[in-house]
Amino acid sequence: MKAARQPLRDRDFYPEGYSDERDTTEVPDGVRLQKVLAQAGVASRRACEEMIGEGRVTVNGQIVRRFGAKVDPATQVIHVDGKRIPTAPDLVYYALNKPIGVVSTMDDPQGRPCLADYVEEPAPRLFHVGRLDTETEGLLLLTNDGELANRLTHPSYGVQKKYWAKVPGPIPRDLGRRLKQGIELEDGIARADGFTVVQEHGQQALVEVVLHEGRKHVVRRMLEVAGHRVIDLARIEFGPVKLGRTKPGTMRALSLKEVGELYAAVKL
Numbered sequence: 001m002k003a004a005r006q007p008l009r010d011r012d013f014y015p016e017g018y019s020d021e022r023d024t025t026e027v028p029d030g031v032r033l034q035k036v037l038a039q040a041g042v043a044s045r046r047a048c049e050e051m052i053g054e055g056r057v058t059v060n061g062q063i064v065r066r067f068g069a070k071v072d073p074a075t076q077v078i079h080v081d082g083k084r085i086p087t088a089p090d091l092v093y094y095a096l097n098k099p100i101g102v103v104s105t106m107d108d109p110q111g112r113p114c115l116a117d118y119v120e121e122p123a124p125r126l127f128h129v130g131r132l133d134t135e136t137e138g139l140l141l142l143t144n145d146g147e148l149a150n151r152l153t154h155p156s157y158g159v160q161k162k163y164w165a166k167v168p169g170p171i172p173r174d175l176g177r178r179l180k181q182g183i184e185l186e187d188g189i190a191r192a193d194g195f196t197v198v199q200e201h202g203q204q205a206l207v208e209v210v211l212h213e214g215r216k217h218v219v220r221r222m223l224e225v226a227g228h229r230v231i232d233l234a235r236i237e238f239g240p241v242k243l244g245r246t247k248p249g250t251m252r253a254l255s256l257k258e259v260g261e262l263y264a265a266v267k268l
C-alpha cells in the first residue's frame, strides 16, 4: 500500500520563521518591522521578533512572519494580536482636562483662554476631537490623526461619552428611564445610553449620563427639560479613554493601549 503523502503545509516541514503566505507588504527601503514595533512601545526588539515569528503581527491585513521584513510605518497599517499599533512617527494623541472658562478652539480672536494655552508641545495640525462648552470641564482628545478624529466625532460610529453633572436634587426614580427613553429637544429627540445617580446630598446630586451623540449643549438641555438644570458638568470618559487623574489644565499623552482601543472603537 502506498504511504499517504504528507501535506505540504505541514508546519514541521519548514524551517523556523518561514512563512508560506505571499508577502505583498515588503517595502525595500522601509524600516524593519521589529524596530517599528519596538519604537511604537510594543515591547523590546527581541520580544517583537518573537511576536512576528509567532504570526501575531499583520501589515495591511496580512500576517508577516518573515524575519527582517521592512515596512513603511507612516503609511502601512500594523496590528499586533488584532490591535492596531500607531506607528506613524509624526502622529500624536493627547488627553486634555479642559478647565472651565476655556473655549474649545485652538485660538480665540476675542482673546479668551483657549486650547492652545494648554498644549505643551504644539504639533502641526493638532485637532480637538469635538468640543466641550466653555463652562464644561473635562476630557478633550487632541490629535493630528485626521482620520481618527473624523471617525470619533462621526455619529455613525456611536462612540460613547460619559458625563458627570451636578444638578439640584432630589432625583426622582424615573429620571434615568425618561432620559433613556428620549427627551424631546427643539432639534430632535436625544436618548441617553446610560444613567446613574452617583451621589445625593440633600438638595444636590451628582448624576452620570452616557451618550453616543455630540449635539451642542446636549447634556445640559436634556437635564433641563427633565427638570434638573445643570450646575456643573464634566466629561469623564470618551470611548475607551478615561480622564483618570489628569488634573484640570493638564494634558497627557495617550498610551499605546488607549490609542489602539480608539482605533478599534471606530473600526480603523
Ligand code: URA
Pocket: 131, 132, 133, 134, 136, 215, 216, 217, 218, 219, 220, 221, 233
Ligand atoms: N453636553 C453639554 O451640554 N455640554 C458639553 O460640553 C458636552 C455635552
